[in-house]
Amino acid sequence: MEIAYPVGLIVVAAAIIIGFAAIVREKDDLHRILLTDLAEILALVLIALVATDLAEALILPGLVVGISELMAVSEVYIAKEGLRAPPAEPAFRIEVMESAPGILALILVAYGIVLSGFTGGAIAAVGAVFYFMCRGHVEQFELIETVSGYAWAIWIGAFFIFMLLPAYWFFAVMMAGGAILIKVMAKMSLVGTMRRGGPDV
Amino acid sequence: MFNLPTGNIGGQELFVLEFGDIVAYFSPYTTALFVFALIFTALAIVSRPEKQMDIAFGGDAYYAKEVDPNLMRFQRFMAIACGLATLGAMVTGDVFNFTLFASMVGITNIGIVAAYRNRHVLNAAFQYGIVAMLATVPLFGGAAIILASTGTLSMWELFTAAVTVPLIAKAFLVLGVMGEGMAPFYVAKAEITRAQGAPFILMVHVSSLLLFLRVTEIVISM
Numbered sequence: 001m002e003i004a005y006p007v008g009l010i011v012v013a014a015a016i017i018i019g020f021a022a023i024v025r026e027k028d029d030l031h032r033i034l035l036t037d038l039a040e041i042l043a044l045v046l047i048a049l050v051a052t053d054l055a056e057a058l059i060l061p062g063l064v065v066g067i068s069e070l071m072a073v074s075e076v077y078i079a080k081e082g083l084r085a086p087p088a089e090p091a092f093r094i095e096v097m098e099s100a101p102g103i104l105a106l107i108l109v110a111y112g113i114v115l116s117g118f119t120g121g122a123i124a125a126v127g128a129v130f131y132f133m134c135r136g137h138v139e140q141f142e143l144i145e146t147v148s149g150y151a152w153a154i155w156i157g158a159f160f161i162f163m164l165l166p167a168y169w170f171f172a173v174m175m176a177g178g179a180i181l182i183k184v185m186a187k188m189s190l191v192g193t194m195r196r197g198g199p200d201v
Numbered sequence: 202m203f204n205l206p207t208g209n210i211g212g213q214e215l216f217v218l219e220f221g222d223i224v225a226y227f228s229p230y231t232t233a234l235f236v237f238a239l240i241f242t243a244l245a246i247v248s249r250p251e252k253q254m255d256i257a258f259g260g261d262a263y264y265a266k267e268v269d270p271n272l273m274r275f276q277r278f279m280a281i282a283c284g285l286a287t288l289g290a291m292v293t294g295d296v297f298n299f300t301l302f303a304s305m306v307g308i309t310n311i312g313i314v315a316a317y318r319n320r321h322v323l324n325a326a327f328q329y330g331i332v333a334m335l336a337t338v339p340l341f342g343g344a345a346i347i348l349a350s351t352g353t354l355s356m357w358e359l360f361t362a363a364v365t366v367p368l369i370a371k372a373f374l375v376l377g378v379m380g381e382g383m384a385p386f387y388v389a390k391a392e393i394t395r396a397q398g399a400p401f402i403l404m405v406h407v408s409s410l411l412l413f414l415r416v417t418e419i420v421i422s423m
Contacts, residue, residue, distance in 0.1 A: 005349060007347075012342075016338060020335070023331075023335065026326070029282070030329065032331055033331070036331055036334040036335055037334075039334065039335050039337075039338050039369050040334060040337055040338070042338055043338040043340070043341040043342060044336045044341075046338070046342040046345045047341055047342075047344075047345040047347065049345065050348050050349045052348075054348060055345070055348070057346070058297055058341075058345070058348075060339070061301055062296075062341050065304045065305070065308070065337060066334070066337060068308055069307065069308055069311070069330065069333060069334045069337070070334065072308055072311045072312060073327065073330035073331065073332060073334060075315070075329065076311065076315045076323055076326050076330055077327060077329045079315065079318070079323055080323040080324060080326075080327055099365065122351070136246060138259065185241070
């Protein structure tokens with residue numbers, strides 16, 4: 001352990017020199033973004049070298065900062081280069097996808113509500129994803145986001161009931177269960193529809 | 202229980218705010234910086250964006266630049282977030298929290314300058330973003346080396362004479378803050394500040410000034 005830290009530092013220092021030299025030499029902007037991401041990993045390695053519980057607690061914020069900076073710079077790059085995603089065609093056209101989605105989605109969502117909680121949210125989300133997959137999802141996104149926000153507020157409200165009015169725990173359990181159902185459903189349907197690569201993604 | 206060492210350039214602490222083991226403190230020095238940041242955050246909240254006029258050289262013609270309300274709203278949000286991050290960086294008593302606040306200032310500064318659809322400004326913002334990302338290496342590296350060599354990140358411990366912080370860690374910390382928070386030092390300043398949005402672009406300068414003053418205090422006191 002005594003020798004491991006200096007040796008690790010030397011290795012990281014060499015890696016930093018190599019990485020920064022690469023960034024200096026690289027002229028293509030996209031490649032420079034990728035190289036800076038590699039450099040951020042080195043910052044995490046430096047933290048991880050501390051090798052205590054505290055380092056473990058510091059890596060997560062470091063990672064979040066790195067990712068958010070990467071996203072910000074990537075957005076600037078997209079705006080700078082004027083990049084646009086090409087309009088996507090539906091992947092496939094099947095007759096049943098025109099007629100069935102309403103009924104199937106209704107069944108799945110209703111079954112999800114009966115199950116409630118995480119499992120129910122997942123089942124209901126499958127229904128919602130299926131519906132959006134067949135019918136398109138241009139303006140439904142705003143609706144999902146709004147509902148998800150309200151679900152979060154209800155969930156927090158349930159926690160306040162637990163803390164302040166423990167006598168009404170059953171009501172709070174019901175509130176939290178319903179809200180987590182809606183929350184999981186909203187999350188999963190957003191994930192499911194994002195994969196489709198529509199014009200609004 | 203909490204007593205800042207007397208050699209500290211910030212002076213005696215006036216008020217201590219405990220969040221578990223993370224203890225923010227107000228000394229005369231940090232209070233002055235805090236109030237300064239508070240004033241400029243309030244200005245960013247209440248002020249209205251300017252509408253820039255361009256005068257054609259060598260004639261009487263002039264034209265007003267269009268201001269996109271959505272981008273302005275985004276820029277105002279980023280300016281306020283930058284002000285809040287600066288407020289946090291001014292009073293925190295924990296080195297790692299200071300680095301996190303500094304990198305948040307960096308991110309929000311990218312946001313402030315990137316809220317234009319001018320190609321030159323976006324180019325400058327991109328270069329700034331690259332430097333800010335690279336600066337996280339020395340910034341977090343400095344904090345990690347401080348933690349590894351002293352076993353603590355609390356400024357209450359680090360400011361005492363018993364704890365010695367290696368010079369390389371101090372240098373890394375200053376280097377990281379320079380890259381992260383001090384946009385005006387090294388990017389094409391003219392390109393960024395020429396853009397419209399006077400009250401919000403000011404936040405970039407205010408935050409960099411305050412971060413510089415604060416990191417000076419930390420490094421000298423350690």
